[in-house]
Amino acid sequence: MSAPAAVALERLLAPREETGLDRKLLAGLLAEVARTLEPGSGAEASAVEPVDPRLEQLRRLLLGREIEVLARLSAEIEDPERLAAAVGRVLPSAIASSDARLGQVLAPALEKATRASIRSDPRTLIDILHPLMVPAIRTSIGEAIDKTFQSLNESLKHALTWRGLKWRIEGWRTGSSFAEVVLRHTLVYQVEHVFLVHNRTGLLISHVASEDAVSQDPLLVSSMLAAIQDFVRDSFKGSDQGLDSLRLGDFRLWCEPGPFAMLAVVIRGSPPEELRDKLRDALATMHRERRQALEAFDGDPSGLGDIEAALAAIAAARQRAERAPRPGFPWLVALVALLLLGVAAWGGVRWWQSERLRAMEARHWSTYVERLRQEPGIVITEAGERDGKFTVAGLRDPLAVDPRQLLRDAGVDPARVESRWQPYEGLEPEFVLKRLEASLEPPAGVRLRVAGNRIVADGTASAIWLGRARAAARMLPAGGPTLDLAGVKNLGEGPLLVLRTAIQSAEIHFAVNAPLPSPGQDAVLDKVAAELKQLSSLSAAMRIPARVTLTGHSDDTGPGTLNLSLSLARAGAVLVLLKKRGVDPDLISVQGAGPLEPLEAGGSETARSANRRVSFAVWLEGQP
Amino acid sequence: MSPAVQRKICLLGGFSVGKTSLVRRFVQSVFSETYLTTVGVKIDKKTVELGGRSVHLILWDLAGEDDIASLRMSYLRGAAGYLLVADGTRPSTLEVALSLRRRVETDYGPLPFSLLLNKRDLAAEWAVGEAEFDTLRRAGWRVSPSSARTGEGVEDAFADLAARVAG
Numbered sequence: 001m002s003a004p005a006a007v008a009l010e011r012l013l014a015p016r017e018e019t020g021l022d023r024k025l026l027a028g029l030l031a032e033v034a035r036t037l038e039p040g041s042g043a044e045a046s047a048v049e050p051v052d053p054r055l056e057q058l059r060r061l062l063l064g065r066e067i068e069v070l071a072r073l074s075a076e077i078e079d080p081e082r083l084a085a086a087v088g089r090v091l092p093s094a095i096a097s098s099d100a101r102l103g104q105v106l107a108p109a110l111e112k113a114t115r116a117s118i119r120s121d122p123r124t125l126i127d128i129l130h131p132l133m134v135p136a137i138r139t140s141i142g143e144a145i146d147k148t149f150q151s152l153n154e155s156l157k158h159a160l161t162w163r164g165l166k167w168r169i170e171g172w173r174t175g176s177s178f179a180e181v182v183l184r185h186t187l188v189y190q191v192e193h194v195f196l197v198h199n200r201t202g203l204l205i206s207h208v209a210s211e212d213a214v215s216q217d218p219l220l221v222s223s224m225l226a227a228i229q230d231f232v233r234d235s236f237k238g239s240d241q242g243l244d245s246l247r248l249g250d251f252r253l254w255c256e257p258g259p260f261a262m263l264a265v266v267i268r269g270s271p272p273e274e275l276r277d278k279l280r281d282a283l284a285t286m287h288r289e290r291r292q293a294l295e296a297f298d299g300d301p302s303g304l305g306d307i308e309a310a311l312a313a314i315a316a317a318r319q320r321a322e323r324a325p326r327p328g329f330p331w332l333v334a335l336v337a338l339l340l341l342g343v344a345a346w347g348g349v350r351w352w353q354s355e356r357l358r359a360m361e362a363r364h365w366s367t368y369v370e371r372l373r374q375e376p377g378i379v380i381t382e383a384g385e386r387d388g389k390f391t392v393a394g395l396r397d398p399l400a401v402d403p404r405q406l407l408r409d410a411g412v413d414p415a416r417v418e419s420r421w422q423p424y425e426g427l428e429p430e431f432v433l434k435r436l437e438a439s440l441e442p443p444a445g446v447r448l449r450v451a452g453n454r455i456v457a458d459g460t461a462s463a464i465w466l467g468r469a470r471a472a473a474r475m476l477p478a479g480g481p482t483l484d485l486a487g488v489k490n491l492g493e494g495p496l497l498v499l500r501t502a503i504q505s506a507e508i509h510f511a512v513n514a515p516l517p518s519p520g521q522d523a524v525l526d527k528v529a530a531e532l533k534q535l536s537s538l539s540a541a542m543r544i545p546a547r548v549t550l551t552g553h554s555d556d557t558g559p560g561t562l563n564l565s566l567s568l569a570r571a572g573a574v575l576v577l578l579k580k581r582g583v584d585p586d587l588i589s590v591q592g593a594g595p596l597e598p599l600e601a602g603g604s605e606t607a608r609s610a611n612r613r614v615s616f617a618v619w620l621e622g623q624p
Numbered sequence: 625m626s627p628a629v630q631r632k633i634c635l636l637g638g639f640s641v642g643k644t645s646l647v648r649r650f651v652q653s654v655f656s657e658t659y660l661t662t663v664g665v666k667i668d669k670k671t672v673e674l675g676g677r678s679v680h681l682i683l684w685d686l687a688g689e690d691d692i693a694s695l696r697m698s699y700l701r702g703a704a705g706y707l708l709v710a711d712g713t714r715p716s717t718l719e720v721a722l723s724l725r726r727r728v729e730t731d732y733g734p735l736p737f738s739l740l741l742n743k744r745d746l747a748a749e750w751a752v753g754e755a756e757f758d759t760l761r762r763a764g765w766r767v768s769p770s771s772a773r774t775g776e777g778v779e780d781a782f783a784d785l786a787a788r789v790a791g
Contacts, residue, residue, distance in 0.1 A: 201632040201702030203682060216654040219630060223667040223682045224655060230698045231663045299630035299680075299704065299790075 026055065127259045130287065189269035190318040192251075194311040195222050196286070197262045198297045202226025205261055205297055205304055208311040210318075225264050229255065258283045260294040265314065275317060282310055361412065365390050368410035375401050377426040391418045397426035399434050427480035429453060436483060440469055443543040446488055450481070458487040462544050464621035466490055496542060499535045500618040503528060503548065507599075508574050510612040512555070515569040517577070517614075525574070528616065529581035535618065536587050547619040548588045550574050555608035556595040568592025574614045628671075628678035631789045634700050635668075635685040636728070637709030638720035642742040645772035646709065647685055650779065660687045665699050672786035679790045681782065683707075695724070697731050704789035705736035707781065712741040712769060713749040718756075736788040737766070738781050744771040 060067070076082050095102060118125050164182075171181040195218060196205040204222035229242035242262075246253040252271065256263040256279045263283045267275070286307060287294060293303050362385070369383045369392060377400025382393040390412065396403070403421065407414050425431070429450040436455060437448055446459035457469065466488060473483035506528045508517045517525070532548060539546035552571035554563035571590035579585045599615075600607040617624060637643045644660075647653060653668040660666050670681040684699055700706070708724060711717040721739060728735065739760065741752055760767045766784060770777035 198702070201704075202684075203630045203632055203702075217652070217669060219680055219682060220652075220654055220667045220669055223632070223684065227665045227667060227684065227699060228663060230696070230701075231665070234696055234698055299632070300627075301629075302627050 130259045130284070189267050189271040189275070191265055191267050191271075191275075191315050193218070193221075193264075193266035194314045195225065195264040196307060196311060197222045197226050197264055198294075199226075199257075199260055199262055201297070201299065202230075203297070203299050205294070205301060206307045206311055208308060208315045210315050222264075225253075225255070226262070229262065254279065256280055256283050258287050258294075260287065260291070260297070263314075271317075278317065279314065282314055286310055361416075364411045368407060368412050371406060371410065372403060375406070376428040377401075377431050378403070379424070389416050389418055391420075393420040394422070395424040396421040397428075397431050398423055399431045400426065427477065429455060429481040432476065432481045432483075436472060440465070440472055441543045442469075444541055451484075453481050454484050455481050456484045456487060460489040462494060462496065462542055462620075463490050464544055465542070468621065494542075496535070496538055496544060496546070496620060499531055499538065500620060503531045503535065503616045503618050506531075506616055508570075508614040509609070510570055510614075512608075512612065513558070513566065514612075515566060516573050517570075525577050526581060529578050529583050532578060532583045532587065536584050539620070544620055546587065549617040549619065550588060550590045551597065551615050551617065552590070552592045553597060553599070553611055553613050553615065554595050555611045556598065556603070557608065560594060564592050564594035566592075567594050570612075570614050628680055629790055630680040630682055631704040631786070632702050633670075633681045633683050633785065633789065634703045634706040634728075635683050635709065636695075636706055636721070636724045637742075638711070638717040638724075641709045641711040641714075641717050642772050643685060643709045646740070646742065646770070646778060647683070649772055649775070650782070651683060660685065664696050670782050672783050674783070674786055674790060679786045681786055681789075695727070697727070700728055700732055703732070703735060705738075705785055707785060708737060708739045709742055710739065711743050712752050713743050713746050715751050718752060736785065738785050739765055739767045740770040740777065740781055741767065742770050742772060744769040744776055745773045 076086055114125075167181045168178055171178045174181070190210060192210050194208045196207070197203070198205050202223040202225075204219050207218040207222070209218075232242050242255060242257065243253075244255050244257075246255075250268055252267045254265045254267060254271070254276065256265070256276070261283070263279050265275075265279060290304060290307065297304065365385070369380065372378050372392070372394075373380055377397030378394060379396075380392060380394040382391065384391055392403075403419055404414060407417060425435075429452075433448055433450055433455050440448075442448060442457065442459075443461050443465055446457055446461045446465070448455055448457050450456075461469070466485065469483065469485050469488070473485060476483060506524055508521050508524055508528075510516070511518050535546055535548070550571040552567035552569065552574075554567045554570075556563075568590065569592070571592060575585060575588055575590050578588065595611065597615075598607070598611045599613065600610045635643055635647070644657065647666075647668050651668040651670045653666075655666050655668075657666060664687045666685045668683040668685055670683055672679045672681060684703070686695060686699055706728060708721040710721040718741070725737065728737075744750070757767055766781075768777040768781050770781060772778070
């Protein structure tokens with residue numbers, strides 16, 4: 001097809017004001033087409049008839065489908081109802097895809113319409129807006145204050161407890177405020193019942209109860225609630241609002257009014273204000289989604305079955321009490337506490353032990369000091385504890401008990417004790433007795449004892465010992481114990497004196513110039529030796545010191561010096577002979593008297609013979 | 625079986641017409657009668673079986689007072705119908721019932737209702753004549769004599785009202 005032909009066809013199909021076709025143009029067009037197909041045909045436009053049924057036929061042939069569409073479209077557009085329906089079908093998407101200009105164009109008209117609507121009936125608009133407005137205005141000042149008080153109370157309550165500290169850490173960790181954490185943990189509540197009550201009739205639209213809730217017939221409760229709301233509204237004229245909360249013991253009734261239905265919720269425990277928000281949201285949603293069904297409710301709940309799910313969601317709202325130590329035993333805390341306790345206990349035991357030791361030592365020390373005080377011959381002038389050491393000072397009789405010995409007996413560590421003792425002589429009878437015993441050496445037959453403030457001696461003693469004892473008694477310090485010797489019987493001429501007489505009567509004789517005894521003197525020597533041995537044992541028993549002196553003598557012939565040495569030699573010879581006979585030589589001392597102590601005076605041979613001798617002298621207690 | 629439907633029905637009547645006795649014998653009640661004197665209304669329930677389904681008549685028993693002005697008319701809002709109770713032995717209570725009906729009609733328009741002429745058992749003292757019955761019935765009223773003591777007319781009246789409000 002040539003280009004001019006295409007242009008012509010387009011013009012043909014283009015809408016024209018007249019319904020009729022431009023026949024002339026069409027005829028020319030067809031002739032042109034014919035010429036193109038068969039140049040020699042000679043077809044002329046002028047040959048076209050003004051009305052040609054074939055043309056109409058061609059038109060239908062070519063454009064039949066388009067004509068049908070056009071007819072349908074024009075019918076759609078010309079019928080206002082059908083046009084409205086068609087526009088209605090596409091309008092939402094048209095608006096959705098339109099640019100901002102549409103809004104600018106529509107806004108003034110909408111505003112005008114809204115104003116008119118509000119002027120004529122504000123209630124309608126309020127009903128419409130209610131579900132949208134409520135969420136927006138729910139954070140009213142009153143609630144904010146409520147929340148503040150609530151969280152303040154809780155904060156104060158928990159600020160200083162261990163749990164409070166834990167919650168502070170939790171708040172710090174999770175980035176929430178302390179009040180929020182407190183609320184989360186402390187608000188314990190459970191929704192027990194949810195009623196959706198129809199405003200106009202008071203009839204129950206739907207009711208959901210938690211598993212363990214008990215109640216009266218919900219139908220009756222619902223209407224009674226509605227009646228009470230009416231009663232409150234009537235009773236407090238001027239207030240369009242009914243009750244919004246009631247409290248009975250542990251239970252709370254929260255009512256949330258909506259345009260067509262009221263949500264009434266029975267809650268056990270202390271619900272947070274957020275629950276109120278939740279109720280409002282739920283009620284607003286119900287009104288938004290089921291507005292017509294709620295408005296038209298007449299007691300038949302069959303059309304509102306799905307509401308129950310929304311109520312069930314509310315009834316599920318609860319907050320369980322946090323069970324104190326059960327979930328997750330705080331092992332770490334317990335461990336640390338145990339550790340601290342252990343350390344404290346160990347320290348305590350140590351301290352207690354040392355205190356006990358100290359107390360024990362102190363007790364031992366005071367016992368010791370007390371014992372020392374009781375001990376004769378010890379006078380304590382000072383006792384105490386200084387710089388961890390015990391000190392004691394005083395006077396001590398040398399005869400008194402050894403304080404160090406006593407220290408060991410008392411269980412006090414001697415290393416911790418400092419003692420300073422000054423010696424003194426005690427006048428206690430025991431010590432006087434001891435001292436007398438040491439100095440008097442009483443013979444076996446004598447016993448000394450304490451009787452009150454006296455020392456009493458009993459038994460028998462030699463006159464010599466008695467003399468000594470009397471002298472000692474006189475020497476005792478005045479005011480102290482006295483020595484009573486009345487009970488000692490005087491031995492007088494006792495066996496010791498008999499022995500002395502016997503020994504002193506004996507003489508050993510010598511020949512001229514002979515240092516050794518004459519023959520026949522052995523019997524005398526034997527007798528004297530026996531007597532001397534007797535003297536020795538008797539004097540020891542009687543505690544009377546005895547001494548024997550052998551004196552050698554010579555006659556008066558010969559030079560003096562010779563006689564002196566001869567006499568000494570004779571005494572020494574006798575000593576040796578006595579010693580040979582078992583006599584203790586320590587008992588005996590020897591001396592030579594030469595011719596100076598003659599037994600018989602005179603120059604006769606008899607006298608000279610008698611003078612050549614060894615004589616015996618016995619000393620008892622140093623006395624001849 | 626289709627779910628039960630509810631209808632709000634008000635119970636109205638003058639002082640001492642035996643409303644409370646009716647409620648006590650024929651109606652399921654959980655609330656104390658003190659509500660009547662405090663809140664001025666007590667809710668009770670009467671379930672009527674109607675063509676295979678239950679109709680819960682939620683009865684708003686309004687405090688019976690001869691002083692009509694003190695009646696809280698707001699309690700009648702949303703009622704599907706009402707039951708007037710009068711004492712058949714005291715014609716004055718019928719007057720009260722008539723004025724109650726006028727009052728309701730003024731505020732809420734025409735609603736299905738029935739009139740119970742109670743204390744039918746006290747035949748000797750009966751004071752409402754047949755002529756009056758006829759007058760009322762001709763005016764389109766449902767009037768039935770009833771007795772809380774014998775039960776006469778009570779169940780029928782509830783069933784009839786239920787059929788009219790729930791049909």
